[in-house]
Amino acid sequence: MTDNVVHLFKDPPTSDATAPEAVVDLAVKQRVPVWRRTGRTVARVARHDRTRAAGRVVVRHGSYVVGGGRIVARRAWDGRTAARYERMIRAAEAAGNFEAAAEWEERGQRFRMARHRRRMDLLASPERLVKNAAYGVGGTLGGLLLLGIALAIATKQPGDVVVPVMALVELCRWTVVIATVVWGPLVTVGPWLALLGLWAVGRHQQAAPQWSLPAQHRNGDAGAPITPSIVVTALRDLGIAPLRAAIKDMGDAGAAMLSPIKIAGCGVEVDVTLPSGVSTDQIQGRRRKLAENLSRHEHEVFITIPQAARTVRLWIADSGALDEPIGPSPLVTDAGLRADYKSGRAPWGQDLRGDAAALSLYQRHMLVTGLSNQGKTAAVRALALWLALDPTVEFRIADLKGAGDWAMFDGIATVLIQGPTDDHVIQATEMVESGVSEMERRLTAPPGTAFPPLIVLVDEAQVAFMCPAVDDDKRPYGGSKATSRYFMAARKIHNQGRAVNVLLWQGTQDPTDQNLPKLVREGAHTRASLALGTESQSRMALGDKAVDGGAAPHLLRQGLDKGTLVVASDGIDIPAGQASITVRTHYIDTDQAAEISGRNGTTRRWAASWNVSRAS
Numbered sequence: 001m002t003d004n005v006v007h008l009f010k011d012p013p014t015s016d017a018t019a020p021e022a023v024v025d026l027a028v029k030q031r032v033p034v035w036r037r038t039g040r041t042v043a044r045v046a047r048h049d050r051t052r053a054a055g056r057v058v059v060r061h062g063s064y065v066v067g068g069g070r071i072v073a074r075r076a077w078d079g080r081t082a083a084r085y086e087r088m089i090r091a092a093e094a095a096g097n098f099e100a101a102a103e104w105e106e107r108g109q110r111f112r113m114a115r116h117r118r119r120m121d122l123l124a125s126p127e128r129l130v131k132n133a134a135y136g137v138g139g140t141l142g143g144l145l146l147l148g149i150a151l152a153i154a155t156k157q158p159g160d161v162v163v164p165v166m167a168l169v170e171l172c173r174w175t176v177v178i179a180t181v182v183w184g185p186l187v188t189v190g191p192w193l194a195l196l197g198l199w200a201v202g203r204h205q206q207a208a209p210q211w212s213l214p215a216q217h218r219n220g221d222a223g224a225p226i227t228p229s230i231v232v233t234a235l236r237d238l239g240i241a242p243l244r245a246a247i248k249d250m251g252d253a254g255a256a257m258l259s260p261i262k263i264a265g266c267g268v269e270v271d272v273t274l275p276s277g278v279s280t281d282q283i284q285g286r287r288r289k290l291a292e293n294l295s296r297h298e299h300e301v302f303i304t305i306p307q308a309a310r311t312v313r314l315w316i317a318d319s320g321a322l323d324e325p326i327g328p329s330p331l332v333t334d335a336g337l338r339a340d341y342k343s344g345r346a347p348w349g350q351d352l353r354g355d356a357a358a359l360s361l362y363q364r365h366m367l368v369t370g371l372s373n374q375g376k377t378a379a380v381r382a383l384a385l386w387l388a389l390d391p392t393v394e395f396r397i398a399d400l401k402g403a404g405d406w407a408m409f410d411g412i413a414t415v416l417i418q419g420p421t422d423d424h425v426i427q428a429t430e431m432v433e434s435g436v437s438e439m440e441r442r443l444t445a446p447p448g449t450a451f452p453p454l455i456v457l458v459d460e461a462q463v464a465f466m467c468p469a470v471d472d473d474k475r476p477y478g479g480s481k482a483t484s485r486y487f488m489a490a491r492k493i494h495n496q497g498r499a500v501n502v503l504l505w506q507g508t509q510d511p512t513d514q515n516l517p518k519l520v521r522e523g524a525h526t527r528a529s530l531a532l533g534t535e536s537q538s539r540m541a542l543g544d545k546a547v548d549g550g551a552a553p554h555l556l557r558q559g560l561d562k563g564t565l566v567v568a569s570d571g572i573d574i575p576a577g578q579a580s581i582t583v584r585t586h587y588i589d590t591d592q593a594a595e596i597s598g599r600n601g602t603t604r605r606w607a608a609s610w611n612v613s614r615a616s
Contacts, residue, residue, distance in 0.1 A: 060212040061199065067207020068198035082108045091250035091257075100256075144168060226268050226294065226316050228255035234293030235272065238286050246275035265354030266321035267300070274310045283312045284550065295319070299557050302352065304550030306577035313550075313578075315352055322584075323560075326350045329586030331385055331596050339389035341453045345571075346386040348379075349563070349585035357583040359526065360571035361387055363498045366505040367521055368565070369541045370530025370553070375563035377405045377459055379528070379585045380507045384457065385593060388412055388600040393453045396435060398428035400460040405590070408597035412604065420460070422477075425467040425486070429477050432456055432489040435502055439493060442500035453501045456493065461506040462515035480517035487517060494523030511540045526569035528583075531556035542568045542580060549579030563587055 045051055078084045085108030092101035148161035202208070232254035236247045247254045259271040274280065283290070284303050291301040300317035330337055330347045339346070345358035361383060370376045387393050388409070395413040399406040402419035410416055415434075417427045435456040442451050458464060464486045467478035475483050482488065493504045506524070508516050510533070521527070521540060529541035532554045539547050546568040553566040568580045575581070588596070 056212045060208040063208035063212065064199045064202035065195055066202070067205065068200070068202030071201050071205055071207065072198060082111055085111060087250060088256075091254065140168075141165070226261060226270075228258050228261065230294065231255075231258055231261075231270060231272070231314070234290055235283075237293050238283070238289055240278055240282050240286070242277035243275060243282075246278070264315060265350075265352055266324075267315055267317035267352065269313065269315050269353075271306060271308065271311050271313050273308070274312065276310075278310075280305050280310070280312050284552075287552075287555065290314075298555065299561060302550070302552075302582060304575075304578045304580075305548070306575075308577070317352070322352075326584050326586065329382060329588050331382070331586075332588060332592050335599065337386075337389065339386050341387060341390045341393055344390075346383045347586070348382060348572075349565075349583045352582050352584075357567075357572060357581070359383065359567075359569065361503075361526075362571070363501065363503070364525035364569065364571050365494055365498065365503055365523060366526040366528075367508070367524035367541075368506070368528045368530075369508045369511045369516065369532075370565075371532060371558055372509050374530040374558065374561075375585065375587065376507050376509060376530055377401075378587055378589075379530070379563065379565060380457070380459065380505065381405065381593060382586060382588050384409070384455070384505075385588065385596045385600070387453075387455065388597065388604075390453075391604045393455060395455050395457060396431050397457045398424070398431055398459070400424060400428060400458065400463040406459065408590070408594040411601050412597060420463060422467055422469040425464050425477055426469060426471075428458055428464055429486045429489065432458065432486060432493070432504070435497070435504070436489050436492045439497045439500055439502040442502065443496060451501045453503065455503050455505060457505040459507040460509070462508045462510070465515045465517065465520075480514075480519075487520065490520050491523065494520070498525075511537055513540070516540060526567070526571055528565045528567045528569070529553040530563070530565055531558045531561055533558075538566075542566060546580040551580035 085104055088104040089101050089108070092098070092104060144164040145161065147164045151163060152158055152160040232247060235257075236244050236254070238244075247257075250256060257273050257275070259273075261268050261270045272283075274283070284305075287301060287303055288298045290303075291298045294301060294316055296316060296319060300319065300322055302315040304313045304315070305311070306313045326349060329349075338344075342362050345360050347356065348359050349357050351357045366380075366383075368376055368380050384395065384397075388395065395409060396415040397406055397409055397413045398415075398417040400417075400420055402424065404418070406413075406416065406418065415431050417424055417431060435454065438454060442449070445451075465478050465480065467476075467486070469477045471477065471485070475485055477485050478487075480487050490504055490506070493502055497503060504523075506520075511521070518540075522543070527542050527546075529538065530553065532538050532541060535547065535552075535554050538552060538554045541553060542551050546566075551566045551568060556564055556566070563585045565583045565585060566580050567583050572581060572583075
């Protein structure tokens with residue numbers, strides 16, 4: 001039976017041969033040349049932290065000695081020549097102060113005359129020196145002999161006559177002995193003492209390269225107080241060749257370009273008179289580099305153009321000061337606060353100097369713009385909350401975002417529209433057109449008629465301008481044509497509404513010519529902008545005059561400078577010579593706004609009941 005069995009697997013081959021052992025091919029490593037190994041070792045040692053630290057120490061202290069020698073040599077040269085006066089004259093001429101230049105020239109002439117007299121005196125000094133030496137020696141010997149005679153008479157010893165003279169001779173001998181002993185060590189130590197003195201001068205003046213200083217010292221100037229020398233050095237290193245050359249010619253007198261540095265809120269302010277050949281645009285265009293040269297962040301340095309010609313005004317914040325909150329709004333802290341549309345000013349925040357920034361809303365159309373989520377709605381709402389404390393003011397509000405940011409005005413506003421759809425835009429357009437109708441009614445009223453303020457407020461107005469909906473007459477609600485309903489209604493209020501207290505407030509974001517037409521943005525009396533993306537947007541938001549004068553909302557930091565506005569308006573106190581002012585607004589959150597609006601509603605109900613009782 002076993003012969004008929006068919007195996008379904010192969011029998012493993014039986015072989016007595018053993019598997020060959022794996023042959024490991026051990027490649028003989030080629031030896032690295034000595035010069036290459038030496039080079040690698042040297043490079044590794046040179047890149048080591050300890051080597052770098054030692055190199056910095058050598059360079060630093062060597063630079064102290066060299067720099068100290070240069071400083072001492074310059075001081076000596078200035079003391080012996082009229083170089084100091086020449087530098088002061090060039091500095092005054094570069095600053096345009098020719099009276100000071102003439103005064104320094106006169107001082108230089110007096111210095112030269114005095115130096116000439118001293119040199120003339122030196123020509124006659126050898127003769128006077130010989131005479132004075134002869135008189136001195138003769139007088140000294142005569143005095144000593146008289147002293148010796150008196151001593152001999154007193155002691156009745158004739159030999160005592162020469163005792164004073166011999167004492168003087170002995171003193172001279174000991175002087176020579178001491179000088180002989182001291183001279184050798186003094187000659188040896190003297191040069192080292194001189195080097196030590198030069199090192200001390202260089203160290204005090206920080207004459208070493210910045211990179212060679214220890215890390216804590218290299219970063220130690222961050223946030224340092226602003227001094228004239230720091231400002232001049234920062235301007236010199238801006239990379240503007242005419243400015244650098246002018247400051248170099250001025251020498252240590254570069255501070256002649258600067259006005260006195262004044263404390264201004266949480267920073268300092270200084271005016272810089274630029275030398276000929278340097279424009280204010282060049283300084284404004286290097287704001288970031290100037291801030292870094294001043295050891296500040298870009299947002300901590302503001303450059304504006306005052307009235308004086310060829311002058312820039314620098315406001316330099318204390319390091320980190322602008323990152324601190326400014327505190328709550330008076331609307332939150334003062335429950336008894338009242339508003340007056342005509343004569344009052346809305347507490348909006350603080351300017352960069354730390355002073356309260358209050359805005360007059362009387363007969364002023366307003367436009368507030370900025371990028372999304374930068375605090376635009378909160379800034380406009382803070383003004384509306386304050387003005388609502390005046391019960392004579394009527395509000396008609398359209399919130400085309402519809403997120404509930406204006407819900408607290410329900411019961412205060414006679415019209416409140418909330419939503420982003422085309423239907424909401426249609427309602428908002430009809431609301432603005434009703435404002436036009438009210439304006440036209442008031443314009444036809446008898447002269448002398450008093451009109452209560454009417455605020456027509458549209459938040460997210462760009463939604464209205466970009467709306468594609470059309471009415472039954474094929475007239476578009478959005479757009480910027482003569483047939484566009486929202487555009488034309490806004491233009492009509494801008495043209496004539498101010499005279500009868502019908503005002504248009506608009507809040508928009510990310511302005512363009514399409515979502516914020518030129519005629520509409522230029523119709524606002526108060527124009528404010530939060531952070532924007534480009535300079536062209538800043539010009540749309542604030543106008544060319546404000547931007548040319550230094551306004552730069554496009555340099556605000558998106559997300560970090562929330563609530564910070566650049567304002568161009570005659571309703572807020574702006575420093576003389578400036579076209580705009582930067583305001584850090586108080587933030588009022590939704591809960592606080594609801595509480596304030598509750599007080600507003602109570603005030604309005606009380607005023608209404610009082611008016612009814614008065615009428616009856």
